[in-house]
Amino acid sequence: xxxxxxxxxxxxxxxxxxxxxxxxxxxxxxxxxxxxxxxxxxxxxxxxxxxxxxxxxxxxxxxxxxxxxxxxxxxxxxxxxxxxxxxxxxxxxxxxxxxxxxxxxxxxxxxxxxxxxxxxxxxxxxxxxxxxxxxxxxxxxxxxxxxxxxxxxxxxxxxxxxxxxxxxxxxxxxxxxxxxxxxxxxxxxxxxxxxxxxxxxxxxxxxxxxxxxxxxxxxxxxxxxxxxxxxxxxxxxxxxxxxxxxxxxxxxxxxxxxxxxxxxxxxxxxxxxxxxxxxxxxxxxxxxxxxxxxxxxxxxxxxxxxxxxxxxxxxxxxxxxxxxxxxxxxxxxxxxxxxxxxxxxxxxxxxxxxxxxxxxxxxxxxxxxxxxxxxxxxxxxxxxxxxxxxxxxxxxxxxxxxxxxxxxxxxxxxxxxxxxxxxxxxxxxxxxxxxxxxxxxxxxxxxxxxxxxxxxxxxxxxxxxxxxxxxxxxxxxxxxxxxxxxxxxxxxxxxxxxxxxxxxxxxxxxxxxxxxxxxxxxxxxxxxxxxxxxxxxxxxxxxxxxxxxxxxxxxxxxxxxxxxxxxxxxxxxxxxxxxxxxxxxxxxxxxxxxxxxxxxxxxxxxxxxxxxxxxxxxxxxxxxxxxxxxxxxxxxxxxxxxxxxxxxxxxxxxxxxxxxxxxxxxxxxxxxxxxxxxxxxxxxxxxxxxxxxxxxxxxxxxxxxxxxx
Numbered sequence: 001x002x003x004x005x006x007x008x009x010x011x012x013x014x015x016x017x018x019x020x021x022x023x024x025x026x027x028x029x030x031x032x033x034x035x036x037x038x039x040x041x042x043x044x045x046x047x048x049x050x051x052x053x054x055x056x057x058x059x060x061x062x063x064x065x066x067x068x069x070x071x072x073x074x075x076x077x078x079x080x081x082x083x084x085x086x087x088x089x090x091x092x093x094x095x096x097x098x099x100x101x102x103x104x105x106x107x108x109x110x111x112x113x114x115x116x117x118x119x120x121x122x123x124x125x126x127x128x129x130x131x132x133x134x135x136x137x138x139x140x141x142x143x144x145x146x147x148x149x150x151x152x153x154x155x156x157x158x159x160x161x162x163x164x165x166x167x168x169x170x171x172x173x174x175x176x177x178x179x180x181x182x183x184x185x186x187x188x189x190x191x192x193x194x195x196x197x198x199x200x201x202x203x204x205x206x207x208x209x210x211x212x213x214x215x216x217x218x219x220x221x222x223x224x225x226x227x228x229x230x231x232x233x234x235x236x237x238x239x240x241x242x243x244x245x246x247x248x249x250x251x252x253x254x255x256x257x258x259x260x261x262x263x264x265x266x267x268x269x270x271x272x273x274x275x276x277x278x279x280x281x282x283x284x285x286x287x288x289x290x291x292x293x294x295x296x297x298x299x300x301x302x303x304x305x306x307x308x309x310x311x312x313x314x315x316x317x318x319x320x321x322x323x324x325x326x327x328x329x330x331x332x333x334x335x336x337x338x339x340x341x342x343x344x345x346x347x348x349x350x351x352x353x354x355x356x357x358x359x360x361x362x363x364x365x366x367x368x369x370x371x372x373x374x375x376x377x378x379x380x381x382x383x384x385x386x387x388x389x390x391x392x393x394x395x396x397x398x399x400x401x402x403x404x405x406x407x408x409x410x411x412x413x414x415x416x417x418x419x420x421x422x423x424x425x426x427x428x429x430x431x432x433x434x435x436x437x438x439x440x441x442x443x444x445x446x447x448x449x450x451x452x453x454x455x456x457x458x459x460x461x462x463x464x465x466x467x468x469x470x471x472x473x474x475x476x477x478x479x480x481x482x483x484x485x486x487x488x489x490x491x492x493x494x495x496x497x498x499x500x501x502x503x504x505x506x507x508x509x510x511x512x513x514x515x516x517x518x519x520x521x522x523x524x525x526x527x528x529x530x531x532x533x534x535x536x537x538x539x540x541x542x543x544x545x546x547x548x549x550x551x552x553x554x555x556x557x558x559x560x561x562x563x564x565x566x567x568x569x570x571x572x573x574x575x576x577x578x579x580x581x582x583x584x585x586x587x588x589x590x591x592x593x594x595x596x597x598x599x600x601x602x603x604x605x606x607x608x609x610x611x612x613x614x615x616x617x618x619x620x621x622x623x624x625x626x627x628x629x630x631x632x633x634x635x636x637x638x639x640x641x642x643x644x645x646x647x648x649x650x651x652x653x654x655x656x657x658x659x660x661x662x663x664x665x666x667x668x669x670x671x672x673x674x675x676x677x678x679x680x681x682x683x684x685x686x687x688x689x690x691x692x693x694x695x696x697x698x699x700x701x702x703x704x705x706x707x708x709x
Contacts, residue, residue: 025073030656041606048185049084054217054646055214064450064651088685099427103152117137120134134150147678151196159421160176166295168217168638170216170641172183173197174190180683189208190207197229197256197263199256204228204263224243225252251400252267264276270597271597274292275299277291278327285419302349308324309327311326318341319336319341319343321338321340321346322349329426340375344360350393355419356373358370363443364455366405368403379422386442388405388486391403403415434497440462444543459502468545475553476559477557479510480556484504489598501540507529508520509522522601522602523601533566537553543660548572551575555578558582560583563579563582571629578695579634581636582619582645582651583617584619584648584650585650586602587611631665633690635687
């Protein structure tokens with residue numbers, strides 16, 4: 001074997017796994033290289049830079065060796081298979097989405113329980129028999145091809161749909177003739193971060209140029225462009241509608257509302273905030289005219305009425321408001337408030353019948369309010385406590401709408417709402433092998449380090465006693481204006497059935513209390529997020545829910561960064577750490593795929609002040625020697641081109657190098673999977689079983705499956 005890295009990797013083997021705390025390992029040796037970067041006079045070594053090359057034979061061999069170690073370890077956990085069996089049973093119930101009305105038909109998704117991907121069905125009317133329009137399970141044998149987007153043409157003749165292979169953000173668009181169920185010849189490649197906006201006999205979409213061979217999953221995405229595709233034409237004939245040759249780091253999307261000849265163009269330079277333009281599609285010579293030409297705030301078109309456009313925005317309203325803009329006189333001083341900013345965060349508005357349904361978020365759970373079209377409050381739409389509403393679907397001309405709710409202990413219940421009598425009725429409620437009446441869901445508040453009041457949701461079996469000895473999983477995200485609201489996941493039920501406490505903390509950086517809450521956890525305020533999380537953990541210990549030997553932490557993506565950072569800062573506080581697809585190298589994240597768009601939240605190592613700040617918490621760069629770390633299981637995937645797996649690779653290589661204790665510090669690399677979206681059910685069950693097995697085992701707990709707690 002001539003390659004020294006490959007030889008050293010081959011020497012990495014699992015030694016023994018006899019009993020907990022008597023485990024010894026030889027981790028795969030991660031060869032170090034002499035790579036050093038200088039940031040404003042500070043030299044930073046990057047010895048595992050070679051792991052950024054996801055196509056190299058060395059990286060592939062390293063991944064193989066790491067997976068062998070991890071799966072050997074997991075295979076020796078005696079109850080791993082029983083967890084998988086129980087999860088499979090819990091997962092196996094029919095799941096359905098709320099129906100939506102497009103092109104004169106009703107559509108909905110349904111999964112019979114264990115199908116890898118949900119199937120798209122169509123109804124001619126609500127009393128007719130459903131027919132299958134698109135079954136993604138037939139697109140691949142292993143379920144790794146997922147439906148990523150769809151749009152129905154206005155005349156109901158065509159379905160344009162996007163697919164993603166292996167969890168990648170790269171999409172392909174196909175077109176299906178609805179009447180026959182057959183795909184026509186149209187096929188569009190290299191689509192990413194795109195909407196599909198039908199207009200007449202074609203649609204608008206966004207894409208990048210074809211990437212260099214072998215770099216599709218890692219190269220920085222630059223020069224997003226908008227095209228118009230005419231049905232029946234080859235992609236090479238698609239018309240370029242918009243590009244910005246001066247700004248490579250922008251994304252663009254087109255929106256066209258029902259029965260409108262106005263195209264709206266969204267231009268974004270980060271994950272939050274957008275410019276907004278409009279174009280008259282009846283005039284071929286017209287150009288996109290700016291309504292808002294900066295990226296400081298969000299402007300989202302809700303409805304169009306002639307030359308008036310209704311927009312939800314957080315401009316001068318951190319908790320959002322609904323405004324009306326006259327496109328013929330779009331000056332700010334002429335904007336009209338329809339629904340002014342209120343105490344709670346306005347999440348969405350939809351015009352149905354002759355009403356506006358406004359969805360608010362109050363302390364991270366849903367609240368629905370009904371308004372007239374001129375903004376007068378009518379009533380609240382009654383909801384169960386501590387739930388989320390997953391969309392409210394209807395049309396201006398229809399009196400019937402659909403919405404669904406979910407909670408931590410109950411999967412989505414679908415309701416109809418009749419605007420003629422203002423009443424909700426249950427349309428579909430699944431039956432599951434899990435009795436929600438046996439569980440308690442509550443919301444509590446704790447004080448963070450600086451005195452800020454932060455909410456958290458706590459879920460546990462009614463028999464759990466606050467004795468300070470309960471296995472507890474603390475989950476959080478804390479970034480990008482994303483809110484964590486009540487949701488049901490089959491994967492959590494095994495934990496709850498075994499006396500586990502499940503906790504979701506609504507940290508700063510999220511959107512739970514509007515833009516001010518978001519900004520207080522970004523850039524030079526990012527440590528607030530970590531402080532919130534650490535204080536949440538301490539609160540659970542102080543209130544006798546758990547103790548450091550029974551406390552696990554979990555988070556994905558930005559939440560993976562969170563777990564990595566707090567594990568470095570307070571390793572004594574946690575027994576198990578589970579960072580998933582995390583942003584671990586804060587100095588180089590902006591150099592890969594869409595990472596440049598996260599600078600608005602994180603800052604950048606290209607700025608001297610921001611470098612100093614993020615260098616202090618970057619998970620990769622703050623792993624210490626002579627520290628007792630918790631058991632760590634990093635999870636990532638080979639097709640993750642959102643947060644490239646090199647983040648996780650470099651992080652675990654460094655942790656394995658520096659940590660000398662007895663707790664396992666391992667990585668599980670999924671194959672033909674990405675950042676999470678579209679992951680097939682089979683892989684979801686397998687990865688969930690492994691994560692829970694790892695967690696139970698390292699807490700010294702053997703789960704029971706007799707239904708007793």
